[in-house]
Amino acid sequence: MNRIEDLKPETMTVQQKQVFDQLVAGRGRILAPYRVWIHSPDVASRMESLGTYLNKRSNLTQREVEIVILVIARHWQSPYVIDAHVKLGMQEGMTREQVEAIRDGKDPKLPDARGADIHAFAAEIVGGAKLSEERFAYFAEKLGRPTVAEVLVTLGYYTSVALAMKIHDMPIPGQ
Numbered sequence: 001m002n003r004i005e006d007l008k009p010e011t012m013t014v015q016q017k018q019v020f021d022q023l024v025a026g027r028g029r030i031l032a033p034y035r036v037w038i039h040s041p042d043v044a045s046r047m048e049s050l051g052t053y054l055n056k057r058s059n060l061t062q063r064e065v066e067i068v069i070l071v072i073a074r075h076w077q078s079p080y081v082i083d084a085h086v087k088l089g090m091q092e093g094m095t096r097e098q099v100e101a102i103r104d105g106k107d108p109k110l111p112d113a114r115g116a117d118i119h120a121f122a123a124e125i126v127g128g129a130k131l132s133e134e135r136f137a138y139f140a141e142k143l144g145r146p147t148v149a150e151v152l153v154t155l156g157y158y159t160s161v162a163l164a165m166k167i168h169d170m171p172i173p174g175q
Contacts, residue, residue: 007038023044
């Protein structure tokens with residue numbers, strides 16, 4: 001049962017309508033999590049700015065963003081996000097075996113050191129362990145502080161996406 005309550009344009013506040021129009025103008029449609037967040041237009045607007053930054057202008061490649069998203073989607077067991085990002089991960093060059101390993105909480109054995117380090121960092125954070133000084137120093141040196149910051153924020157942003165889709169019981173398209 002889908003719990004998303006879509007707002008009709010005639011029932012939106014002025015601010016909701018402005019944010020809705022902004023979202024549609026930028027992407028051609030309103031993406032699923034924004035259908036949740038539009039109820040709080042300030043949140044929707046700010047999440048759009050952050051999401052656009054993370055997906056289009058961050059230090060992370062799109063493939064690296066997909067690695068992080070799959071780690072957090074698995075953690076929150078969000079079927080909608082997992083399904084969408086398994087497909088996107090493969091579009092970004094990961095093999096089915098690699099995306100399925102991440103989805104299943106296993107080491108995807110990524111061939112590039114940076115991708116492997118990003119996966120390890122995200123998985124360790126999501127696993128709940130406090131990073132030791134040695135592990136933090138390793139990630140800070142290998143990835144750089146800007147990448148460490150962006151992986152952390154990507155985990156947070158996609159926690160919001162995964163929870164919005166999970167709590168609102170968003171059905172997987174085509175199922």
